[in-house]
Amino acid sequence: MSQTRINLFNFSDPRIFTLHITWFAFFLTFVMWFSHAPLRDAIMSTFEMSVAQWKALLILNVALTIPSRIVIGMLVDKFGPRHVYSGLLVAAGGLCLFFSMASSYEMLAFARLMMGFIGAGFVIGIRMIGEWFPARTVGLAEGIYGGWGNFGSAAAAFTLPSLMLFYGGENGWRYAVLTTGAIAAVYGVFFFIKARNTPKGSTYFKPKKSGGLEVTCKRDFYFLIGMTVPMYACLAVLAWKLSPSGVDLLSQGATYGIYLALAALFVVQVASIYSVNKDMLRDGVEEEQRYNFKQVAILDVNYFVTFGSELAVVSMLPGYFMDTFGLSPQMAGLFGGGFALMNLLARPIGGLVSDKFGRRATMMILICGLAVGYFVMGMVNSSWPIVFAVMATMLCSFFVQSGEGAVFAIVPLVKRRLSGQIAGMVGAYGNVGAVCFLTVYSFVDASTFFMVIGASSALAFAASYFLDEPQGHTVEVLDDGTVQRIEVA
Template sequence: MSQSSSFDLFDWSDPKIKTLHCTWFAFFLTFFVWFSHAPLLVFIRDAFDLSSQQVKALLILNVALTIPARIVIGMLVDKLGPRLVYSGLLVTSAVICLGFATADSYQALALFRFLLGFVGAGFVIGIRMVGEWFPARQVGLAEGIYGGWGNFGSAAGAMTLPTIALLFGGEDGWRYALGLIGVIAGIYGLVYYRIARNTPKGSTYFKPKKTGGLEVTSRVDLYFYLLMNVPMYLALAALAYKLSPSGVALLSQGATYGMWILLAVLFAAQTKMIWRVNRDHLEEGVPEFEKYSFRQVAILDVAYFVTFGSELAVVSMLPLFFLETFEGLSPVKAGLLASGFAFMNLVARPTGGYFSDKLGRRRSLMFLIGGLAVGYFVLSQIDGSWWISAAVIATMCCSFFVQAGEGAVFAIVPLVKRRMTGQIAGMAGAYGNVGAVTFLTALSYVSYSQFFLIICGAAAVIFFACLFLEEPKGNIAEVLPDGTVQLISVE
């Protein structure tokens, strides 16, 4: 296999290119389904006569399950393989999407919207699949194409679903639009299972020795790993608070307390499981060739916290920011101007992966996060005296660094430890959602300018943290089922 850092994206005779296209389209459909409600909310609101609080609750519920789902899906991918898990997720998403489309009460809408948050974990699956098929010098660009083109599913939904709903006509047009995309996702799930393969012919699919948590290689890393799980549970607790009477009032105060108790129990159970997974091999001692530093995982987590986390947060507030900053803008124009932030995904993520392949993993990540910090500082200076065109250009330049940074993060993830790529990707992906919850919570207490400065400050701290990121070099050692060791190049 060629070790060139570029490849022919249209050579369908190449099995790895075919796998890349089939997999990014699977991710595209999961994001299309996950964010399908957003462009149809006006129809749904009118059909059920929803209050603004109920609409906000649906938006919160849409992301609530994604944090734990990405962890669970990461474990399943490493254990069962991406082919089966992606197929199963697409078919399951079809069933849930059809349930949302046929809901006859607000309670049913809320339940199915909550369940659809699980679909947001689809991203993690393809990271392992693409990492299996592409060599180290091509994996950054390949992962960038997978992430950038697949992530465009949310924008594609925003552009097409309202038109589809209007074409069907009547009060139930939105139901047919949602039902159609659900059916397409289910059919493609079956197609994907038929055409995809976990690894190239003759390659071994490495699996974790135990499931239930990452296998770390020192006691210090074990305590570090347990500490890194805390912010995910705090983010879920914050989401529960937003659904309480103090927020959108979907949950009673008693139910909110119940959720917090449940999260505490789950954290204790996960801690016990992680300890069980790591106890024996840490007591026996980990061979030198199998060791890796959990610090790499932690830095990638916080890097995705500030890149994808800020993207999710900014995409949520940017239309309103433009509307309130510039007089005379209509809601439609504000939405169109803000859409440029998400559109950059098509180019920016692959570019970030390409930089990582060509210029070095750590150097590229630091450059892009540094650019992200500068970009958000510039956005914090925007006010009504700016030309709208200048504000849009500044927004798109910032979004380039944000999304290219995401590409650089996942150019490194498959190179840390092959057999645990799904779990590492799941944890990093979950931290992206934690970042979104953190930044949106901050926004509820500060001005738009201060909101952008908070992200800028977080990026500056993480820029310096990246100085401690170890550049993946040499080989990853993986143990075959028969006990022999195989070395996998990461250069």
């Protein structure tokens, strides 16, 4: 295969084969992760849920993905994508079974909380695709992986309401969810048999230590700790939202217990980061082996706005179309799924443009488009023709998902042996954004919700101004001390 082109129909090329089986694994995780959104009315009816309880369920769905993406990133760097993706898919099948068997709102909420782990699957493929594609095409390849995988949420919106009707009865939604889990479990076995971590003859670089992200200077050590705080703060906000002050799903005592547990976990994580980096703090790192953690922090912020807003919007959009335009669940799922449908085109375009015309300029332009798109969506109301509302949704979606593609066109180029952990942290910030935006949504109407997201893009635009273009090569050291240079530009 050419180093500058990707022929998606050349299945005899192991790179292309790996790309296809990996994006489909990601696709299945998103089908399962967002299986609840198009089945809203049936689930709410079964459990006689209030709107506040449903909104709490949306927040729960993205909560544990924050720490799970960090953990999965570490596991991927240590054990490789093949084992981790296979295990996640099989485990996700079990979680779908658990969710489909829920007999109370509390059990349903706990199941949905646990299904947040499924959303960590994205991180695994980022490392795998980064191993198989060179710098000149990695943005496009990651965009195809991310875009076609993210399409899973749209596929769920398009198909699950009809699958529910096919099964029929009050338990139709349960069988629809269970079907997605069964398919994923079988595919997990297939992925284990067919996937390989790297091309033949390539080295799979692993972190020197596990338990925390390696940084390469003292300034970045403290920067990393500071960037860890918002993830724990976000989980604390979630606990507050579920406390008696919110939807009253947790007792006050349980809420305080969660606060203490989060504080303890933060201390443990800081200790782990110190343990991984203590030699660097004492002895320093050779200049050619350094990377700039600033790049990771900027990508965190950009993904907070781009993917964070997508997660929030796809969770509420089918219901929004039902409430605003009086549509059936099937039609609302069809129109609402259009937001994620754009992933098929937009995310690869974002990666391709980033590959061809520069990482920083591409990011800033796409963030501006995102802001305009959300402001337009904020002006949609029931007086609009439905076709214009859908067009506004698709316009906004294009810039959101192109921005995501541009973010992950850079992630594999920062530091190869840490790509899983970097992808995990950036991905976790996407979920921090989702929890923040969904928390806002629980207090405001949809129009204000869209406007808030649009305004938040100013943060990502400002951060992008300080983004550095990857230059030349990055250096990795093998276990035997051999130095290997990897092209990043």
